[in-house]
Each structure stands twice: as C-alpha cells, then as structure tokens.
Amino acid sequence: MEPFTTHTGVGVPLRRSNVDTDQIIPAVYLKRVTRTGFEDGLFAAWRGDEQFILNQEPYRAGSVLVAGPDFGTGSSREHAVWALLNYGFRVVLSARFADIFRGNAGKQGLVAAQCEQSDIELLWKILEAEPGTEVTVDLIEKTVRAKDFTAPFFVDDYTRRRLLEGLDDIALTLRHEAAVTEFEQARPKWKPVTTPL
Amino acid sequence: MVRAMAKTLAEKVWDQHVVRRGDGAEPDLLYIDLHLIHEVTSPQAFDGLRLAGRPVRRPDLTIATEDHNVPTTGIDLPIADPVSRKQVETLRRNCAEFGVRLHPMGDVEQGIVHVVGPQLGLTQPGMTVVCGDSHTSTHGAFGALAFGIGTSEVEHVLATQTLSLRPFKTMAITVNGELRHGVTAKDVILAVIARIGTGGGQGYVLEYRGSAIEALSMEARMTVCNMSIEAGARAGMIAPDDTTFEYLKGRPHAPDGADWDAAVAAWRELRTDDDAVFDEEVVIDADSLVPFVTWGTNPGQGLPLTASVPDPADIADENERIAAEKALTYMGLAPGTPLRDIHVDTVFLGSCTNGRIEDLRAAAAVIRGHHVADNVRMLVVPGSMRVRAQAESEGLDKVFLAAGAEWRQAGCSMCLGMNPDQLAPGERSASTSNRNFEGRQGKGGRTHLVSPLVAAATAVRGTLSTPDDLN
Numbered sequence: 001m002e003p004f005t006t007h008t009g010v011g012v013p014l015r016r017s018n019v020d021t022d023q024i025i026p027a028v029y030l031k032r033v034t035r036t037g038f039e040d041g042l043f044a045a046w047r048g049d050e051q052f053i054l055n056q057e058p059y060r061a062g063s064v065l066v067a068g069p070d071f072g073t074g075s076s077r078e079h080a081v082w083a084l085l086n087y088g089f090r091v092v093l094s095a096r097f098a099d100i101f102r103g104n105a106g107k108q109g110l111v112a113a114q115c116e117q118s119d120i121e122l123l124w125k126i127l128e129a130e131p132g133t134e135v136t137v138d139l140i141e142k143t144v145r146a147k148d149f150t151a152p153f154f155v156d157d158y159t160r161r162r163l164l165e166g167l168d169d170i171a172l173t174l175r176h177e178a179a180v181t182e183f184e185q186a187r188p189k190w191k192p193v194t195t196p197l
Numbered sequence: 198m199v200r201a202m203a204k205t206l207a208e209k210v211w212d213q214h215v216v217r218r219g220d221g222a223e224p225d226l227l228y229i230d231l232h233l234i235h236e237v238t239s240p241q242a243f244d245g246l247r248l249a250g251r252p253v254r255r256p257d258l259t260i261a262t263e264d265h266n267v268p269t270t271g272i273d274l275p276i277a278d279p280v281s282r283k284q285v286e287t288l289r290r291n292c293a294e295f296g297v298r299l300h301p302m303g304d305v306e307q308g309i310v311h312v313v314g315p316q317l318g319l320t321q322p323g324m325t326v327v328c329g330d331s332h333t334s335t336h337g338a339f340g341a342l343a344f345g346i347g348t349s350e351v352e353h354v355l356a357t358q359t360l361s362l363r364p365f366k367t368m369a370i371t372v373n374g375e376l377r378h379g380v381t382a383k384d385v386i387l388a389v390i391a392r393i394g395t396g397g398g399q400g401y402v403l404e405y406r407g408s409a410i411e412a413l414s415m416e417a418r419m420t421v422c423n424m425s426i427e428a429g430a431r432a433g434m435i436a437p438d439d440t441t442f443e444y445l446k447g448r449p450h451a452p453d454g455a456d457w458d459a460a461v462a463a464w465r466e467l468r469t470d471d472d473a474v475f476d477e478e479v480v481i482d483a484d485s486l487v488p489f490v491t492w493g494t495n496p497g498q499g500l501p502l503t504a505s506v507p508d509p510a511d512i513a514d515e516n517e518r519i520a521a522e523k524a525l526t527y528m529g530l531a532p533g534t535p536l537r538d539i540h541v542d543t544v545f546l547g548s549c550t551n552g553r554i555e556d557l558r559a560a561a562a563v564i565r566g567h568h569v570a571d572n573v574r575m576l577v578v579p580g581s582m583r584v585r586a587q588a589e590s591e592g593l594d595k596v597f598l599a600a601g602a603e604w605r606q607a608g609c610s611m612c613l614g615m616n617p618d619q620l621a622p623g624e625r626s627a628s629t630s631n632r633n634f635e636g637r638q639g640k641g642g643r644t645h646l647v648s649p650l651v652a653a654a655t656a657v658r659g660t661l662s663t664p665d666d667l668n
C-alpha cells in the first residue's frame with residue numbers, strides 16, 4: 001500500500017445518496033480471479049448513460065469522488081473498493097459511509113473521508129460550476145480544499161496512521177515478524193505439516 | 198481482556214496461540230496452525246501477494262483442494278463452464294507458483310476441504326484452523342479452534358501465518374441423555390439451531406458437551422460442529438477424548454511414536470475447567486430429540502418430521518412471521534400440511550455435513566433391498582475420493598446403484614450447485630447438506646435439510662420419511 005499524505009486531483013460530484021456496493025460494482029463483475037481490472041465494472045449500470053458524470057470530460061479523469069450520504073452500503077464485497085482504486089480514485093468524500101465499506105477502504109488504501117453534508121453541497125457547486133476543478137485532500141491536516149474553499153474531514157486515528165505510513169494489515173503484522181518467528185520456534189515439534197510425507 | 202484462572206476449551210486454545218497480546222485498541226495476533234484453501238476464495242488473495250511481492254510464509258502449513266466447482270461426472274474431461282474452469286486453473290497456477298500442496302481433481306486425496314483435512318490427520322486437537330469458507334467450523338470436532346475467514350484474511354494468513362482477532366464469546370451447548378434409535382447428529386444440530394436461532398450464536402464459539410455428545414463418533418461430531426455457522430457462531434468445538442485419539446491414530450499426518458504420547462498428553466489438557474464460566478449456556482435433553490427436517494428457507498426453520506408445516510399466523514414475533522410467510526411462498530407449501538406428505542423430486546446425499554463414510558453406510562443400510570421411488574432422482578456424492586474408494590471397497594456403490602441412485606465423484610456438488618449438479622426452478626429436494634437458502638441448490642430450487650437416514654428413506658418413498666416408515 002502506498003503512503004498517503006496529500007493528494008490533488010480532479011473532483012467528481014456524484015449527486016446521489018445511498019450508493020450501495022451493488023451500484024459501485026454489480027455482481028456479474030465479481031467472477032474475476034485477480035484484484036485488478038475492476039475499473040470496467042465501476043458504476044457499470046450508470047455508465048451506459050451518456051449523461052453519467054464519469055462519461056463527461058473532464059470528470060472522466062477524476063480521482064476524488066464527492067458523493068452523497070450513506071456511501072458503500074449493502075453487500076460486503078471488497079471488490080467495490082478495488083473497482084474505485086482500479087479506476088483511479090484515491091479518495092471518496094461523503095457525509096456517511098457504511099461500516100464495512102469504510103473498513104475495506106482503509107485496508108486497501110482508499111481514503112474514505114467523512115465531511116459535513118453542507119460542505120459536500122458546497123463542493124458539488126464548485127465542481128459543477130467549473131468542471132475539472134482540482135481538489136486537494138490533506139490527510140495530515142485532515143482538510144479538503146478546492147479553490148478558496150476549505151473544510152475539515154474525519155478519519156479515525158488508527159486508519160489515518162496506517163494510511164499515512166502506507167501500512168496495510170499485512171505490513172502492520174509483518175512489523176511483529178520477530179515475535180511470529182519466536183512463537184514458531186516454541187511450537188511443539190509434533191504439530192503437523194502439510195508437505196508430502 | 199483479563200481472564201479468570203479457570204478457562205473454557207476455546208479460551209485455552211486461543212491463549213496457546215497468542216503471538217502478541219493486543220492492548221485493547223489493537224486486537225490479539227493469533228498464530229494459525231493450518232490453512233486450508235480452495236479455488237473460490239483464494240484467487241484474489243494470491244493476486245494480492247503477487248502485487249505486493251510477498252511469499253507464502255508457511256507453505257508447509259497450507260494445503261489446497263479443488264471442491265466447489267468440480268463436476269462429479271466425467272472428471273477426466275475439461276470443466277465445461279468457463280468460469281469454473283478458470284477458478285480451478287487459477288488455483289493450480291497459484292499453488293505451483295507459491296509452493297502449496299494441492300489435491301486436484303482425479304487425485305486420490307481430492308475432496309471437500311473439510312473432509313480432506315480430518316481424513317489426512319491434519320486436523321488435530323488444540324490447533325487453530327482457518328479456511329476461506331464458513332464451514333471450517335467442522336474441524337472443531339477435534340477440539341480445534343476452527344473458523345471461516347474472508348479473502349483479505351486469507352491473504353493475511355498466507356503472508357504472515359497469523360490473524361489479528363478479538364476473542365470470541367463462549368457458549369456451552371450441553372446435550373444430556375441418550376439419542377433415541379434413528380436420531381442422528383444432524384437431527385441434534387438442526388434442533389439446536391431451531392432452538393437458538395440462526396443469529397443466536399453470533400460472536401460466540403459454541404462448545405458442545407454432555408453425555409449425548411460424548412457418545413458420538415468423530416464423524417458425527419463433525420456433522421454437529423459443521424453447522425455451528427448456521428446458528429451464526431464463529432466456531433463450534435468438542436473437547437477431545439479417546440474417541441478423538443482413536444480416530445487420529447495412524448492417520449498419515451498424525452504424530453507417531455514418542456511424538457504421539459507427547460501429543461496425547463497435551464491433548465488431554467484440552468477440556469473446559471470445571472469452574473470455568475461460559476458467557477451463555479443452553480441445555481438440551483437428548484431423549485426428547487426426534488428426526489428433524491427444515492420446512493423453510495433458513496436452517497433454523499426446522500421441525501420434527503412428525504409435525505406439520507407451521508401456520509405463520511401462529512407466530513407471535515412479527516419479523517419471524519413475515520419470514521415464515523415468505524419462506525412458505527418460496528417453498529410452495531401450505532400451512533398445516535403434514536411434513537410427511539411432502540413429495541420430493543431429488544435426494545442429495547453428500548456435502549461436508551454428511552458426505553463421510555459413516556453417512557454413506559447409514560444411508561446404504563436403509564436403502565439396501567429397496568428402490569428409489571418413481572420420478573425421484575438420488576445423487577450420492579462422496580465427500581472425498583478416499584470416502585468414495587472406501588465405500589466401493591465395502592460394496593456401498595453397488596447398493597446405491599442397485600437401488601437406482603447415481604454414484605458420483607467427490608466434491609461439493611449440489612450443496613451449492615456451482616458445478617452442473619443443480620435443482621431446476623421449482624424442484625424440491627431432501628438434502629443432507631447444510632443450507633436451505635433460496636436458490637442455494639439451483640435457482641428456484643426448494644431444499645429440505647435432512648439426515649442421511651431420512652434422505653435414504655425419503656428416496657424410497659418419494660415423500661419425507663424416516664427408515665421406520667419403510668417397514
């Protein structure tokens with residue numbers, strides 16, 4: 001996982017609430033056996049519509065999604081986070097996230113930043129007035145900026161620390177590798193191994 | 198969490214595996230003794246390792262088998278469904294690349310992951326066992342702490358051989374007394390789930406105990422622990438005893454010589470201390486249990502086979518009433534219909550719940566000399582190729598074939614219908630598997646969960662029946 005301190009990229013106003021994970025990535029796209037390539041499934045049902053925001057320049061190249069409340073509800077599929085990351089998003093801003101989505105996002109390095117809905121509305125206006133406006137998300141200061149607008153956001157401290165250091169769960173555990181090795185050396189010798197006998 | 202001196206079985210096994218105690222904000226880091234893998238939940242985990250350039254830390258504590266997607270006929274042919282084929286091929290590539298032992302289709306040790314582990318003697322008392330599959334609880338029958346995990350956790354175990362976890366709560370399920378003739382482990386667990394509900398075990402490790410549990414064979418204990426997850430529990434466990442040790446002795450991966458003695462000495466310590474306290478306790482009278490069958494679309498919607506389809510109007514709890522109404526519509530059943538009068542189209546004998554040799558023996562003994570009813574098809578799918586070979590050496594295949602049943606190769610098969618073994622829309626089955634969810638055995642399929650004895654008798658009569666009905 002790459003460390004995340006601050007990111008600047010095109011903001012995408014997604015004026016929808018209750019975007020569930022089936023909408024983020026429909027089930028038919030879940031058959032893949034890799035963790036990459038899910039970008040074509042992202043918002044698949046909506047992308048058929050030419051008016052859909054990601055079908056419009058310059059939003060197409062967006063990396064900061066500004067969404068309505070209750071983002072990521074429904075099925076626990078991790079694929080929703082993979083799809084957003086694969087497409088190129090680094091941050092989702094919303095007034096409220098579903099717990100499992102937020103957890104999955106933190107594990108994979110997608111910043112799920114929680115803002116006041118009034119700030120989301122102001123951001124939407126800025127991004128719609130001038131498509132292609134860049135948004136800066138500063139994880140150190142916990143602020144989001146666009147033009148001369150600045151607002152705070154919330155991420156829990158544990159997740160923030162891990163994102164800043166670029167530590168996924170595995171990297172975190174590997175910091176305790178010495179303890180794991182020590183534990184292994186003390187295991188009874190009669191415990192089974194799977195290798196052919 | 199500070200624990201009193203006296204510990205439950207689950208707490209003992211947990212404590213023996215703590216690599217690093219969490220400080221409250223952080224969870225405990227737990228060592229994993231055995232990681233079982235199959236083709237459905239592992240591909241993204243291996244891909245994640247590849248993306249991060251990480252190896253599998255302990256390939257020698259990891260084992261893979263092909264089970265969910267494998268066809269149960271024509272296994273020498275390529276898998277017809279491209280998605281299934283791709284998952285299986287991906288597993289083969291991943292295992293080769295990362296050095297993990299794999300039992301592919303056609304191999305003598307291939308089979309359902311939860312049948313293969315115990316059969317090889319890899320599942321042993323006091324171990325931590327995980328798999329990207331909820332029915333990993335099966336292995337708890339040996340006094341192991343065994344539970345299902347998600348794909349990210351599969352990757353975590355592959356990379357580190359550990360998991361970050363917070364301790365589970367503990368619940369004792371005490372089954373006292375003696376099971377009556379014709380009442381099996383499957384009936385016990387269906388009754389337990391009907392009692393505590395499909396959410397009743399949430400956050401708990403269940404420990405099954407009491408004289409009726411002690412009297413069960415290892416395979417029957419696996420049937421009980423297997424379905425712990427259907428009560429919402431993380432895991433189910435049974436304290437190891439002489440039955441356990443006898444089952445293990447001489448298995449390929451069981452310890453031997455001085456190691457065996459050391460292991461047994463350690464295993465004998467694995468029992469809940471007399472003064473240990475469970476977070477919850479449920480007591481069931483074994484003598485009161487009868488053959489059980491589900492009428493609805495979750496495993497908690499079960500009743501004695503002698504009962505009738507319930508009337509939702511009689512159910513006080515509103516949510517349960519609505520659930521029952523929906524279930525009956527899906528199942529195409531009218532309230533008040535005696536369960537015995539329900540006709541089935543298909544009987545499925547198999548799965549990680551009831552696809553072991555004792556299950557096949559029990560069903561064969563019922564069906565011997567009888568014939569499967571007209572318009573009923575019966576699929577017999579051994580849980581593993583070893584089980585299949587054992588059954589054939591005992592002539593059980595001949596018994597099933599003579600009765601008009603189909604004798605298949607090993608795999609998950611119609612338990613979840615990821616392979617071609619599926620119910621057609623509206624078709625009804627009596628199934629020895631573990632889930633009667635809508636569409637589980639095929640879109641629109643209707644499932645009644647039963648024991649192997651009831652499955653065999655039902656195949657003969659064409660309606661839900663017990664072996665006594667055949668006389």
Ligand code: SF4
Nearest residue numbers: 332548549609612613
């Ligand atoms: S037999 Fe059924 S429950 Fe068991 S592992 Fe296979 S699909 Fe899952």
